[in-house]
Amino acid sequence: MTFADELVKIRRFLRDPEGNIWDTDLLIELYNQSQHDLQLDTAALEDVAVLSNPPKYAFSYTHDFESEFLEGQGYKALRQQQNFFACTYRGEAQDFLGIESDVTDPGTANFTHPWEAWYSEPNMPVKYPFPHNFNAVRQMWWDSKTIDYRPKKRVQSDASWETRSGIPQWYYREDETSNEFVPYPRPSSASWNDETGEGMATSVEDDTTASEDGTIIQRTGNVLSSNLGVAVTILDTDDNLAMVYEISPSKVDSIADPLDWPDFLLKYVRYRCIQLAYQANNDGNIKSLAGYWGKRYQIGLEAVRRYMAKRSEDRDYRLKTHDRAGARASGGTLRLPDAYPAI
Amino acid sequence: MNDIERQVLRLIGESPDSPDVFTDDDVGMAPIRDSISDCVEEIQSLTGGYTETFLIPLVANTTFYRLNFERGSFGWVRDAWLSGNKRRLTQTSLPKLAMEYPGWFQSTGTPEQYFHLGKDLIGIFRKPSSSSDVLEVNAVVIPGPYLSGERVKLKNQYHWAAVHYAVGEFWASRGDASEAERYMGLYQASIGLFKPLSIERKFTQATQ
Numbered sequence: 001m002t003f004a005d006e007l008v009k010i011r012r013f014l015r016d017p018e019g020n021i022w023d024t025d026l027l028i029e030l031y032n033q034s035q036h037d038l039q040l041d042t043a044a045l046e047d048v049a050v051l052s053n054p055p056k057y058a059f060s061y062t063h064d065f066e067s068e069f070l071e072g073q074g075y076k077a078l079r080q081q082q083n084f085f086a087c088t089y090r091g092e093a094q095d096f097l098g099i100e101s102d103v104t105d106p107g108t109a110n111f112t113h114p115w116e117a118w119y120s121e122p123n124m125p126v127k128y129p130f131p132h133n134f135n136a137v138r139q140m141w142w143d144s145k146t147i148d149y150r151p152k153k154r155v156q157s158d159a160s161w162e163t164r165s166g167i168p169q170w171y172y173r174e175d176e177t178s179n180e181f182v183p184y185p186r187p188s189s190a191s192w193n194d195e196t197g198e199g200m201a202t203s204v205e206d207d208t209t210a211s212e213d214g215t216i217i218q219r220t221g222n223v224l225s226s227n228l229g230v231a232v233t234i235l236d237t238d239d240n241l242a243m244v245y246e247i248s249p250s251k252v253d254s255i256a257d258p259l260d261w262p263d264f265l266l267k268y269v270r271y272r273c274i275q276l277a278y279q280a281n282n283d284g285n286i287k288s289l290a291g292y293w294g295k296r297y298q299i300g301l302e303a304v305r306r307y308m309a310k311r312s313e314d315r316d317y318r319l320k321t322h323d324r325a326g327a328r329a330s331g332g333t334l335r336l337p338d339a340y341p342a343i
Numbered sequence: 344m345n346d347i348e349r350q351v352l353r354l355i356g357e358s359p360d361s362p363d364v365f366t367d368d369d370v371g372m373a374p375i376r377d378s379i380s381d382c383v384e385e386i387q388s389l390t391g392g393y394t395e396t397f398l399i400p401l402v403a404n405t406t407f408y409r410l411n412f413e414r415g416s417f418g419w420v421r422d423a424w425l426s427g428n429k430r431r432l433t434q435t436s437l438p439k440l441a442m443e444y445p446g447w448f449q450s451t452g453t454p455e456q457y458f459h460l461g462k463d464l465i466g467i468f469r470k471p472s473s474s475s476d477v478l479e480v481n482a483v484v485i486p487g488p489y490l491s492g493e494r495v496k497l498k499n500q501y502h503w504a505a506v507h508y509a510v511g512e513f514w515a516s517r518g519d520a521s522e523a524e525r526y527m528g529l530y531q532a533s534i535g536l537f538k539p540l541s542i543e544r545k546f547t548q549a550t551q
Contacts, residue, residue, distance in 0.1 A: 012374060013516050046461040048407050139437055144406075144449040146441070244437060244460060262416040262462040264384035264485040288520035296527065307388045310483075311419040311459050314434040 001263055003031065004255040006270055013274050013293075014284065021284040022277050028252050030280070034272035035249040038265070039135075042304045045247035045260060046138060047131070050240045054115040054190045055128040062086035062112075073129050073179065077112040089123070106163045118190045125162055127180040128241065133260060134179060135248035142168040142241055147183065149173075155184050168241075183241065191240070268300035344372070345495060347502055351375050351509045369491055374516065375509050380488035382508035383497050386534055387418070391483040393496050394421055399478040401471045404451060408465045417463045418483030425454055427476035432457045432467075440468055454478070504533035 010027060011017050019027075039045055058072025063086065067074045078086040087093060088110040091101030107123030109116075117126045140147050150170035155161050161184065168183035249260045261269060271293050278290035344352075344367050349359040352375075357365055365371050387393050399408055410417050423432040435456040440447045452469040454476070460466055465480070486496040497505060511526030 009377060013512070015516065015518060044462075048409075048460060048464055048466075139441060141448050146445065146448060247461075262485070263487060264388050264416050267381045267384070286518070286520075289515070289518060292515060292520040292523050292527075295524070299527075299531070303385055303389055307418075310389075310391055312434065312436070313391070314420055314422060316433055 001259055001266065002255070003028070003252045003257050003259060006031070006259070006266060007255055010270055010273055010277070013270075014277055016284065021282060022280070024255065026280070027273065027277065028255075030276040031269065031273045032251050033276060034269045035252075035259075035261070037272055038261075038269050038301075038304070039247070039249050041301050042308065043246060044265060044304055044308060045249060046244060047133075047247055048242065048244050049131045050242050051128060051131075052191075053128075053187055053241055054118060055126065057114065057129060060112050073132060075114060075127070075129075076178075078110055079124070106160065115190065117186070121163065122186075123162065125182045125184070126186050127174075127178075127182055130179045130181060131245065132179075133247045133250045134245050136246040138244040138246060140171060140241065140243040142183065142187065144242075147171055150184070265304065268297060268304060271297040271300055347379055347495060347505050347509070348372060348375055350502075350506045351379070351513070354506065354510045355513050372491070374513070376488065376491075378509035378512040379495065379505050380486075381512075382505045382530070383489070383495060384485050385508075386497060386501050386504065387483070387485050389534070391418060391421070392498055393484055393486060394481055395484045396479060396481045398426075399465070399480060401454065401467065401474065401476045401478055403472060403474045404470055406448065406466050406468070406470045407460075408467070410463050410465065412463075412484070415487040416485040418485050419459055420457065420465065421481040421483060423457045423465075423481075424479040425476055426479050428453055432478070434458065435468065437466070444468070501534060504530050507533055 007024070007027060010031075011019065011022075014022055016022055055075075057075035059070050060075045060077045061067050061070070062077055062080070064076075064082075067076075078088055079090065080086055081093065085096070087096075089101075089105050090103045091105070094101045094103060105123040107121040109120035110123055111117050111120065114126050114128075116122075137149065145167070147168050148170055150172055152172045152174070155170065155172050158164060164185040165188040166185040168185060168187055171181045171183045173181045247260060250257070252259070259266060259269075275290050275293035275297055278284065278286050278293060344359060352359045352362055352365060357363060362371070365375060397410075399410075420434070423434075424430075425432055432454055433456050435458050437458060437460065440456070440458065444450065447468050450469045451472040454467045454469055454471055456468045457478075458466045458468070467478070489495050495505070507526045507530035511523045511530060514520075514526060515523035
């Protein structure tokens with residue numbers, strides 16, 4: 001399902017099939033806002049991703065202005081002094097001010113592509129990109145072992161935090177905007193097996209990789225059934241960073257863009273979009289219809305909440321007192337097996 | 344043209360036998376079919392009235408399985424049966440697992456529990472140590488849009504609800520919010536899941 005399919009339906013309810021009142025750009029913006037609203041109200045979308053190690057970016061850059069000319073998520077390499085200059089070692093900042101370079105870096109090398117860190121002793125931690133539609137982490141694992149969030153200031157209680165390598169125990173984030181995280185310690189080994197390409201590995205055999213951020217989105221080598229009926233895709237998490245995360249719905253940029261929502265929830269995004277369109281301050285502003293679609297959206301929110309609750313209907317609930325063990329406690333007295341001989 | 348579609352046409356003043364605007368082909372009937380399909384999706388996602396059973400071959404050391412449906416969408420799991428072990432898997436959730444078994448993700452053995460993630464993912468705890476078993480899952484499936492001549496996967500009891508839904512959307516597409524709201528109220532009353540006609544409720548203030 002693409003936005004083009006939804007656009008036809010939206011225009012039908014707006015009675016504006018030619019886009020004379022609401023042009024496509026406006027509807028795309030309203031649709032993006034509607035997606036955001038529905039996800040905020042219901043948190044219905046979440047996903048699992050397996051992240052490449054070493055991390056893959058679409059490109060590397062050293063100055064902010066460069067990223068504006070490229071598509072996908074880029075890696076901001078080296079050390080930045082805003083857009084003034086980028087340096088490899090800290091001592092270069094001293095040199096720049098005419099002070100004799102005196103400060104020492106913890107490692108011996110810097111890198112412009114993250115994979116180079118595994119071929120040197122890097123003087124910086126390695127950043128990993130979150131998936132492009134990432135919003136928040138639910139749980140993260142390295143090689144099937146949970147790694148938790150830890151604030152950077154706690155990581156810095158280790159004097160060698162910048163260069164420490166080993167088995168990742170935690171991860172930290174510099175900020176929310178850059179859509180990156182840093183596993184700590186840095187994984188001591190990287191997966192080079194089965195990779196193809198020259199220089200920077202560009203793909204792994206049997207993997208489909210998202211161009212934006214290097215996320216393995218499908219491991220086709222393990223697909224067990226055909227495209228017909230129910231196909232099962234396996235997500236391999238061994239020796240990889242894996243995470244369950246809450247999605248921020250992908251922004252629609254053009255009418256050919258695919259949509260993140262399951263088909264049966266798309267109509268609620270549509271209702272909200274039509275409501276917003278009728279509220280827009282243009283020739284199509286009709287309060288009564290905006291009110292109708294607003295109510296329809298509210299009913300939709302209730303429907304989504306009920307659907308989310310239904311997903312737990314197979315749960316077994318049992319009462320327990322506060323000082324008793326949880327679900328796995330037997331609670332009863334010991335019993336001999338049925339086949340045990342009678343006394 | 345099925346019975347629901349014919350009834351919709353009657354209510355909006357079209358002749359089902361010789362329709363003027365909504366001609367009996369895919370293009371002419373698209374608005375009405377889209378509305379009825381939306382209604383079927385909404386009712387099935389609320390009631391879980393349509394299920395399918397399918398097999399997931401478990402793979403050694405693999406926790407997550409993404410279900411890609413050729414038609415329709417994955418709703419939720421009704422029951423999960425581990426065929427080889429002849430046992431039911433109980434349902435759990437990611438927060439519950441993390442609380443009760445902090446190292447759950449590395450634990451292998453006979454699967455005991457499952458959980459639902461996102462729109463199309465099932466997670467298994469414990470992940471199987473070998474690729475030798477099959478999980479038989481009975482799950483609610485939200486039907487995709489029906490095509491001309493196909494069965495509408497909706498219980499007879501809800502057929503009038505689908506009619507009201509589609510007629511309501513017809514009036515909305517004609518710009519008549521009042522009629523649209525009236526039919527949407529009838530739709531809500533037909534499925535009995537929401538409180539209809541709340542506008543007629545009387546609120547009174549009670550003293551202590």
